[in-house]
Amino acid sequence: MRRVRLTALPIVQSALGAAVAWWLATIPPIDHPQPFFAPISALIVLGGGLGQRLPRVLELVGGVAVGVLVGDLLVSWIGGGVAQLALVVALAMVAALLIDGGPLIVTQAGASAVLVVALAPADPTGLNLDRFIDALVGCGVGLAISVLLLPLNPVSAARRQIDPLLTTVAEVLESAAQALAGRDRAAAAQALERARETQADVDAMHSALEGANEVARIAPVRWHKRGHLAAYLDVATPLDYMTRNVRVLCRHVISLLQRDEPVPRVLPQSLRALAGAVRLLRIDLERGDEPREARVSAIEAARMATEALEHTGGFAGQVVIAQVRSLAMDVLLSTGLTRDEAQELLPILPEGPVSYG
Structure with missing residues (x-):
């Protein structure tokens, strides 16, 4: 009970962030029917950035966004599969390094790319940036809650x-x-x-x-x-x-x-x-x-x-x-x-x- 009491605010932050991110991604002008990357991204930012300095939170935001974007681009081109998963993760981490990312942003880029390949099938009509937009919404919600609305004491x-x-x-x-x-x-x-x-x-x-x-x-x-x-x-x-x-x-x-x-x-x-x-x-x-x-x-x-x-x-x-x-x-x-x-x-x-x- 003491552990629950000490982490009550982070739990509330995470629950609220996931719900708000999902809601924002389902209403106009975004209006996505199943924006699961929005709450996932919000939870990643809130869970990894709780009590951390703003640069660390921004690194998480960048890692999520880069990973999802690179994953979307590559999945639309080469599809899904075991070999594709390895290639997407590697290229997402390289992309994070090329934008001068630290260890946190590189690791998170790889993890986000995994989610794209594993959870979202390739779009047969071509490149679909819905997942990237959902990730940005979730990151924005997580950042707003952790820094502005419900920051830790x-x-x-x-x-x-x-x-x-x-x-x-x-x-x-x-x-x-x-x-x-x-x-x-x-x-x-x-x-x-x-x-x-x-x-x-x-x-x-x-x-x-x-x-x-x-x-x-x-x-x-x-x-x-x-x-x-x-x-x-x-x-x-x-x-x-x-x-x-x-x-x-x-x-x-x-x-x-x-x-x-x-x-x-x-x-x-x-x-x-x-x-x-x-x-x-x-x-x-x-x-x-x-x-x-x-x-x-x-x-x-x-x-x-x-x-x-x-x-x-x-x-x-x-x-x-x-x-x-x-x-x-x-x-x-x-x-x-x-x-x-x-x-x-x-x-x-x-x-x-x-x-x-």
Whole structure:
């Protein structure tokens, strides 16, 4: 039921697009009796372009149109059959390449050509462009629905990518804190492994935010979402840095434990405070609130880490502390502060040599 709820809008888009495309192709001036390429094309565009950037949707439109047109031209000339199917698909993909198409448009051109050969017999009277016209109608309907009439909610699209990533960062920080407190190298290694798995999610986040930002700019019904979306856009780059810094932190937590350096009690506490700041940031983003509590928690994490600097006993411990401060900076930047503003809020490092003990 959760999956159904999350995909309710795409389902409505697809159902509406198929019905509208069929209806438009059956009324004057088009007036085709069985325009099955119209709903098929609408579903291809909607199904492949949901939540994607406009260039991807346009590639799908181009691929469908080129494939159907080339298929129609060739079927009217050489007819149908197994050999003809192979030739039509190959030539449709070549035609897509010749118009400088990307991988998506080339693949879709081939798929559309298959539909022409497999589903539509050759017209004995010669070339019939009805299928091509139906495909254009379906593509137009799919494009209009996905971009203008019922576009996806850009804030929801951004949240689906950023919320799990923030949650993972917080959980890794908590695991690292527990590993430090218990001097558990195996737990620290597990935290590092999980932190390394976030890169694919970071890449997906950037792609989703580009699409969400585009929807918010070009879809009038989503213009009112631009203010809320801006908060998620501000998070993207700092969150990318945050995942990288978490990986560095976990590696040096392992090094600290391997070197058997002392672990000041306040150091695991600073990691827990940092994890709390990340969780608060996620909640504030969802609500659209000013993330004041997240800032306070990040500053407190940096303060505790700076305090631990006086009690650490080696290089790895100093790097862990430096990474906590870097992560606190990332959180502050994620809340919309400039680097100068965030720098002023962080506690000043002690001057001179650090005494270990």
